Amino acid sequence: MQQALKGIFFVMPLLFGIGFIAPVTAELIVLAGIAPPLALSPLAAGLIFGSLWGGYATIKGSWL
Template sequence: MAVVLKQVLAWMPFFFGIGFIAPLIAQVMVQWDVPAPFNISRIAFGLIIGGGWGLIANVRGRWA
C-alpha cells in the first residue's frame, strides 16, 4: 500500500494539472468568451495546457 501511495504522490503535479488547472483554463475561457484554437473544445485545450504543464513540472520537479 505504501508503494502505491508513493507512486500516486509522485505524479501529483500531473494530476493537479489535469484536475485543477485544465478546468480553470476552460472556465476562464468561457468567462472571457475566448474560443479555443484549432476548433477543439475549451476543456480539451485546457487538458492539453494543464496536462503538459503538470507533466513538465513532474519531470523537472518544480513548477517554474
C-alpha cells in the same frame, strides 16, 4: 501501501494538471470569451494545457 502512496504523490502534479488546472483553464476561457485555437473546445484546450504543464512539473519537480 507506502510505495503506492509514493507513486501517487510522484505523479500528483500531472494529476493536478488534468484534475484541476484543465477545468480551471476551461472555465477561464469561457469567462474571457476567448476562442481556443484549432477549433478546440474550452475543455480540450484546458486538458492539453493542464496535462502539459502538470507533466512538465512531474518531470522537472517544479512548476516553473
